[in-house]
Amino acid sequence: MAVTPLRKQYLRVKQRYPEAIVFFRLGDFYETFDEDARVASRELDVVLTSRE
Numbered sequence: 685m686a687v688t689p690l691r692k693q694y695l696r697v698k699q700r701y702p703e704a705i706v707f708f709r710l711g712d713f714y715e716t717f718d719e720d721a722r723v724a725s726r727e728l729d730v731v732l733t734s735r736e
Contacts, residue, residue: 691717 690708694717697706705723707714716724725732 690715 690710694706694708698704698720705716705720707716707720707724721732724730
């Protein structure tokens with residue numbers, strides 16, 4: 685799977701702020717990745733989705 689520009693940006697920000705949960709706004713939605721997505725799903729009681 686190719687790494688998208690958004691994913692690259694996420695990884696850069698996450699490296700700088702490893703303890704933060706990083707969200708990106710995409711139009712009317714927010715996106716996050718990896719463990720941040722799992723934590724956000726659990727804490728915000730929202731469905732975890734994926735693109736596979």
